[in-house]
Amino acid sequence: MAKASKPKQEVIAEQATPIVETLEAKTTATPKAEIAEKATKTEPVAQSEAVTESKKIPSTNFNPEYDLHQLLESGAHFGHQAKRWHPKMAPYIYAKKDGVHIFDLIITASQLEKAARFAYGLGKEGKALVFVGTKRQAKDIVREEAIQSGAMYIVNRWLGGFISNWEQVSKSNKEMVSIRKGLEEGLYKNYTKKERLLLEKKIQRLERFFGGVVELKNKPDAMFVIDVGREKTAILEAVESGIPIIGFVDSNNDPTKVDYVIPA
Numbered sequence: 604m605a606k607a608s609k610p611k612q613e614v615i616a617e618q619a620t621p622i623v624e625t626l627e628a629k630t631t632a633t634p635k636a637e638i639a640e641k642a643t644k645t646e647p648v649a650q651s652e653a654v655t656e657s658k659k660i661p662s663t664n665f666n667p668e669y670d671l672h673q674l675l676e677s678g679a680h681f682g683h684q685a686k687r688w689h690p691k692m693a694p695y696i697y698a699k700k701d702g703v704h705i706f707d708l709i710i711t712a713s714q715l716e717k718a719a720r721f722a723y724g725l726g727k728e729g730k731a732l733v734f735v736g737t738k739r740q741a742k743d744i745v746r747e748e749a750i751q752s753g754a755m756y757i758v759n760r761w762l763g764g765f766i767s768n769w770e771q772v773s774k775s776n777k778e779m780v781s782i783r784k785g786l787e788e789g790l791y792k793n794y795t796k797k798e799r800l801l802l803e804k805k806i807q808r809l810e811r812f813f814g815g816v817v818e819l820k821n822k823p824d825a826m827f828v829i830d831v832g833r834e835k836t837a838i839l840e841a842v843e844s845g846i847p848i849i850g851f852v853d854s855n856n857d858p859t860k861v862d863y864v865i866p867a
Contacts, residue, residue: 665719665720665723665724666716666720667715667716667723668716669711669712669715669716671708674708674711674712674867675708679706679708679711679867680697680705680706680708680711680867681703681704681705681706682703682704682705682706682853682854682855682866683704683853683854683855684702684703684704684855685699685702685703685704685854687855688704688854688855689854689855689856689857691857691858692852692853692854692855692856692866695710695711695852695854695858695864695866696854696866704854706854706866706867707866711865711866711867714863714865714866717863718827718849718863718865721825721847721849721863722825722827722849725824725825726752730824730825731754731755731819731820731821731823731824731825732754732755732823732824732825732826732827733754733755733756733757733816733819733826733827734748734749734754734755734756734758734827734829735756735757735761735826735827735828735829735834735837736756736757736758736828736829736830736834737757737760737833737834738830738833741829741830742758742759743758745758745829746758746815749815754827755815755816755818755819755823756815756816757812757815757816758815759811759812760812761834761837762812763836763840764840765837765840766837766840766841766843766844766846767840767843769821769822772813775809775813776809776813776816776817776819778809779806779809779810779814779817780817782802782806782809783806783810785802786799786802786803786806822844822846823846824846824847825846825847825848825849826841826846826847826848826849827848827849827850828848828849828850828851828861829850829851830851830853831848831850831851831852831856831858831860831861832853832855832856838850838860838861839860842860847862847863848860848861848862848863849861849862849865850863850864850865851865851867852864852865852866852867854866
């Protein structure tokens, strides 16, 4: 009888074990002060860290810390296949093992801290942060975490022009609120059954695209993009409008358009 093959992810994990163990030993042996010093000296990608003055949020006393071992256990260290990598991700990569890139989790933790402080500053000043994560595997988590943190979200599909054609999007948003309120208050009770059905279908469509940003009165002040490789249109519109971006960046993506790069 043929022996059952192991799942691909399990095979990759086994292949990467020697590298991971080395990284784990390295982070365990490195004093916290030294880790902070390295993170400060590290300059992954010039454009990623060169946040313009208009994008900066005043510093706060909020100092988050991320457990490197938890990042390791979650699989944050796994990058993409090395043959498909983007050269500008090189500063974030610790090693390559059997064709798979391994991220330096010291840098990942440092970048997470910077992104968290920036997001905290946005919330403190009442600014609008929009989570963007339309990937099937991530959308439910993105929605849940956005609601829990009081942020807005887009998890179904990024509509082209959401930022660049904000006036039209704003009108659609207001129309959705108006129709929903009308249905709840019985303003359409004199409409025919077919007309009410059409209104219900329309609001369902609008809620699919704008339900997570119903409270957004103006263009977002910042965006948290879960997969920058997938959300290219969202990234492009944000860059053109000068909106800062926090983003998870895999080893096969270009990090230069993201202001707060989280290599993972």
